[in-house]
Amino acid sequence: MTSKRILITGLSTHWGGTLARALESDPSVETIIGVDRTPPKVELERTEFVQVADSHSLIRRIVEAAEIDTVVDTRLVVDSIVTTAQRAHENNVIGTMNVLAACSGVKKVVFKSSAHYYGCEQDDPAFFTESMRRPHAPRTRLEKSIVDAERSVEEFRHRNPDTAVTVLRFAHGIGPRLRTSVSELLGLPLVPMILGFDPRTQFIHEEDIANCLEHAVRHDLDGIYNCAGDGVLALSEVIGLLGKTPAPILSPWATGLSAALVRRAGLRSLSPELERLLRFGRGLDNRKLKATGFRYRYTTRETVIKLREHQRLAPLMRATGEGYRYERELEEFLRYSPSVRAANAAPELPRNVVPGGATVPEESKPRAKPAPASKPRRPRAVAASAPAPATPPPTPDYADLEAEEIIALLGELDATALAALRAHEAANAARPSVLDAIDGLLARSGAPA
Amino acid sequence: MADRTTLSSRKSEELVQTDLRELLPGVEPERQLDDWGRSERIEGAFDKTLIEFFYRLWFRCEVEGIENVPDEGGALVVSNHSGALPPDAAMIAKAIKEEHPRSRRLYLTVEHFFKGYPGFSMLLPKIGAVPAHPANVHRLLFDEQQLVLVFPEGRKGTEKLYKDRYRLRRFGRGGFVEAAMRAHVPIVPVAVVGAEEAQPIFAQVPLLQRLTGLIYFPITPTFPHFGPLGMLGYLPAKFKIRFLPPVRTDDMGDEPWEDQGLVQTVAHDIRATIQEELFDMLGERRSVWMG
Numbered sequence: 067m068t069s070k071r072i073l074i075t076g077l078s079t080h081w082g083g084t085l086a087r088a089l090e091s092d093p094s095v096e097t098i099i100g101v102d103r104t105p106p107k108v109e110l111e112r113t114e115f116v117q118v119a120d121s122h123s124l125i126r127r128i129v130e131a132a133e134i135d136t137v138v139d140t141r142l143v144v145d146s147i148v149t150t151a152q153r154a155h156e157n158n159v160i161g162t163m164n165v166l167a168a169c170s171g172v173k174k175v176v177f178k179s180s181a182h183y184y185g186c187e188q189d190d191p192a193f194f195t196e197s198m199r200r201p202h203a204p205r206t207r208l209e210k211s212i213v214d215a216e217r218s219v220e221e222f223r224h225r226n227p228d229t230a231v232t233v234l235r236f237a238h239g240i241g242p243r244l245r246t247s248v249s250e251l252l253g254l255p256l257v258p259m260i261l262g263f264d265p266r267t268q269f270i271h272e273e274d275i276a277n278c279l280e281h282a283v284r285h286d287l288d289g290i291y292n293c294a295g296d297g298v299l300a301l302s303e304v305i306g307l308l309g310k311t312p313a314p315i316l317s318p319w320a321t322g323l324s325a326a327l328v329r330r331a332g333l334r335s336l337s338p339e340l341e342r343l344l345r346f347g348r349g350l351d352n353r354k355l356k357a358t359g360f361r362y363r364y365t366t367r368e369t370v371i372k373l374r375e376h377q378r379l380a381p382l383m384r385a386t387g388e389g390y391r392y393e394r395e396l397e398e399f400l401r402y403s404p405s406v407r408a409a410n411a412a413p414e415l416p417r418n419v420v421p422g423g424a425t426v427p428e429e430s431k432p433r434a435k436p437a438p439a440s441k442p443r444r445p446r447a448v449a450a451s452a453p454a455p456a457t458p459p460p461t462p463d464y465a466d467l468e469a470e471e472i473i474a475l476l477g478e479l480d481a482t483a484l485a486a487l488r489a490h491e492a493a494n495a496a497r498p499s500v501l502d503a504i505d506g507l508l509a510r511s512g513a514p515a
Numbered sequence: 516m517a518d519r520t521t522l523s524s525r526k527s528e529e530l531v532q533t534d535l536r537e538l539l540p541g542v543e544p545e546r547q548l549d550d551w552g553r554s555e556r557i558e559g560a561f562d563k564t565l566i567e568f569f570y571r572l573w574f575r576c577e578v579e580g581i582e583n584v585p586d587e588g589g590a591l592v593v594s595n596h597s598g599a600l601p602p603d604a605a606m607i608a609k610a611i612k613e614e615h616p617r618s619r620r621l622y623l624t625v626e627h628f629f630k631g632y633p634g635f636s637m638l639l640p641k642i643g644a645v646p647a648h649p650a651n652v653h654r655l656l657f658d659e660q661q662l663v664l665v666f667p668e669g670r671k672g673t674e675k676l677y678k679d680r681y682r683l684r685r686f687g688r689g690g691f692v693e694a695a696m697r698a699h700v701p702i703v704p705v706a707v708v709g710a711e712e713a714q715p716i717f718a719q720v721p722l723l724q725r726l727t728g729l730i731y732f733p734i735t736p737t738f739p740h741f742g743p744l745g746m747l748g749y750l751p752a753k754f755k756i757r758f759l760p761p762v763r764t765d766d767m768g769d770e771p772w773e774d775q776g777l778v779q780t781v782a783h784d785i786r787a788t789i790q791e792e793l794f795d796m797l798g799e800r801r802s803v804w805m806g
Contacts, residue, residue: 188631191650192551198650262633266552266640296540298550300640318633346630349550351654353538367543 069136069174069283071097073129075122075165076141076178077115080243083108084276085138089283099132101125102141105392112401115392120153121160126168136174138283139165142215143208144180144236146337147247151207158211159218166222174230176282177219181237181294181350182212186342192266193298193351196235196290206338232282237294237350238343240369241272242376250335253377256313257305258328258336258344260321264302265347268294271364271372281360291355295366298349307370308377321345476507484508536658551622552640561642562609569602570609573751574709577806580758581614589656589700590761592621592664593691594707595683595789596672598714599733600746603707607664608643610756621662622655626670628730649694656698665691667782674719674731680711681797683790689775689782692764696772701761704785706792709754712803753806755796759788 077100624647724732737748
C-alpha cells in the first residue's frame with residue numbers, strides 16, 4: 067500500500083468515520099487526518115480532527131504541513147435533505163475546487179461521487195457503465211452541482227497526470243446509521259409511488275460504502291468506478307421486502323405539483339431527485355470495480371433486508387441514549403499528553419485492561435483491535451491540527467494566487483482576518499482589485515454589526 | 516450517437532480486463548424479478564391466460580423453422596412489425612417458448628416511450644420488455660447470452676396503414692446489425708403473416724395523439740370507440756410465423772461494425788430476405804382467416 071499519510075474530508079459522515087477506523091488499525095499508515103464541518107461521530111484512536119468551514123479553503127495548508135500523500139474526499143453532498151441547496155452548492159462546487167487545489171502534489175486522490183451524476187431519464191440504459199455520459203443536462207440543482215464537481219475532478223486529472231485519481235460513483239446508500247431521503251421514504255408505513263410506475267432501484271449498504279473507499283485507498287485504481295450492490299430491484303419488490311404498503315399517491319402527470327402537495331403535507335424528504343427516481347429508476351453496472359478484486363458484502367436485496375431489521379429494532383433501540391460525543395480536550399489529552407500510556411488509550415477498551423486479553427468481553431467486537439504497541443508521536447502533525455490562527459500569514463503561496471482566486475476566497479474570512487489580509491496585500495502586491503474587494507466586504511460586514 | 520461511442524470504449528476496456536461476463540450478479544433464487552424487472556409470476560399469469568388463448572385459439576399460430584433459433588448463446592431475432600398494439604411480439608415469444616426444444620425465453624425491445632408512460636412503464640418490464648437502448652441490447656446479447664427480439668421498422672411499422680400492409684418500412688439505420696456484430700451473435704430473421712389483418716389501421720389521428728400523449732393514435736375496427744380495451748380487439752386472422760436461417764456476424768472480420776457500408780448491406784439483405792419470404796407466404800395463403 068502506497069498511501070501512508072492520509073487526509074479524509076467528511077470525517078463526520080458514517081463512511082468517513084468507518085474508513086478512518088479501518089485505516090487506523092493498519093500499522094503501515096503513519097498519519098490520518100480528518101476534516102469536516104462538524105465533530106466526528108465515532109470514537110477514533112489516532113485520527114486527528116480539524117474543523118473547517120463549508121468551502122474547505124484552508125485544506126492546502128494541512129496537506130502541505132502534514133506531507134499528505136493521499137486525499138480521500140468524501141464530503142460531497144449527495145442528498146438534498148442533508149442541508150440547504152445553498153450550502154450543498156457551496157460544498158460541492160466551491161469545496162471541491164478548494165480541495166482539489168490542495169491536492170496538486172499528492173500521489174492519490176479518491177473522490178466520492180454519486181450516481182446522481184447519471185441522472186434519471188426516460189431514455190437511460192438499464193445499466194450505466196462508467197464510460198457513459200448522461201444523455202441530458204442536469205435537471206436539479208443537486209445534480210448540477212455533482213456534475214460540476216466531477217468536471218473539476220476530470221480537469222484535475224488532466225492537469226496532474228502523476229496523481230492517481232479514483233472517482234467512485236455510489237448508488238443510494240442505506241443502512242442503520244444513514245439518514246437519507248431514500249431511507250426516510252422507505253421508513254414510512256405507506257411508501258409513496260407515482261401511479262403507473264414501478265422503477266428499478268439499486269442500493270448500497272453503508273458498510274460497503276466504507277469498504278469501497280478503503281479498497282480504493284489500498285489499491286491504485288485510476289479512473290471512474292460505479293459502486294452499487296449486486297441486483298436491481300423494482301420498487302414494489304423493495305416495499306414488499308420491507309413489509310410496507312405501496313401508496314401510488316403521486317399523479318403520473320403534473321407529478322411536480324402533486325409532489326409539492328406531499329412535501330407541503332410534511333414529507334420533506336421527497337426531493338426532486340427522488341421524484342425522478344420514482345418515475346424512471348436507475349441501475350448501475352458494478353462490474354468494473356469487481357474486476358479490481360472488490361467484493362460487495364451485501365447485495366441490494368440483502369441491503370433492503372438489513373434495513374428492514376433496523377426498522378423493526380429502531381423503536382426499541384431509541385431508548386439507549388446517544389452514543390459517542392466528540393470532546394476536543396479529551397481527544398487531545400489522549401493523543402498528546404505524556405501521561406497517557408498508548409496501549410490504554412484505545413477506544414472501546416475498558417481502562418486498566420491489557421489489550422489482547424482474551425477475557426475481556428468487549429473483545430468479541432471484531433473492530434476492537436489492540437493499539438499498535440509503540441504509538442509514534444508526531445509533533446509536526448500536532449501543529450497542523452492546532453486551530454489555525456485566523457489572521458495572516460496567508461497561505462504560503464499567497465503570492466502565486468491570482469487576484470480573482472483571492473477574491474473568490476474572501477467570502478470565508480471574518481472581519482479581523484480581512485483586515486489583516488488587507489494589510490498584507492497593501493504591503494506586498496497591493497493589487498487594487500483585491501483591495502477594493504476587501505474594502506467592500508469590510509464595509510458590508512461592518513454596517514449591520 | 517453517444518451510445519455508439521460508449522459501446523466501443525466499453526469494448527476496449529473489456530479487452531484489457533478480465534472477462535466481465537463472469538462478474539455478472541448472481542441469481543438470487545428468492546427473488547421473483549430479474550434485474551431487468553421481469554417477473555416470472557406476472558409473465559406466467561399472462562402466458563397461461565391471454566397469450567395462450569390468442570396463440571392457440573384466436574390466431575391459431577403455425578410455426579416453421581424453429582430449428583433456426585439457436586439452442587444456446589445469444590441471438591438477435593429480427594421480425595416485421597404491425598398492428599396498433601402489436602400482437603406479433605407476444606406470438607413470437609410464445610412460439611419460441613412452446614415449440615423450441617429448450618423453450619428459451621425472449622426479451623422484447625420496446626421504444627423508450629413506454630418507460631415514460633404510466634401503466635406501460637409498470638407492466639411491460641414485468642413481461643420481458645426492455646427499452647431499445649444499444650447498451651441494453653448489448654448486455655442481453657453479449658453478457659447474458661439471451662435471445663432478443665427487435666423490430667427494426669420500429670414505430671414506422673406499427674403506424675403504417677392497412678393499405679400498406681406487408682410492405683416493410685426502412686430498417687432504421689442498421690443499428691440492430693451493429694448490435695449483433697458487437698455481441699458476436701447471429702441474426703435470426705422472422706417473417707410473420709397475419710398480424711396486419713388482425714388489427715388493421717385505417718387512419719391515424721395526430722391531434723388525438725398529441726392530446727393523449729401516446730406515440731400514435733390509430734383508428735382500428737375496435738379502437739377508440741370501445742375504449743382502451745379496444746386495443747386488444749384483434750380479428751381472428753390466421754398467424755404464420757416462419758423462422759429463417761440465421762445470419763452469422765462473427766465471421767465478417769475484425770470489428771465489422773466500424774464498416775458502415777457493410778452494416779448497411781447486411782441490414783438491407785435481411786430486409787430483402789424477410790420481404791421475399793413474406794410475399795412467398797402471402798402467395799401460398801388461400802384465406803386470411805383460415806390460412
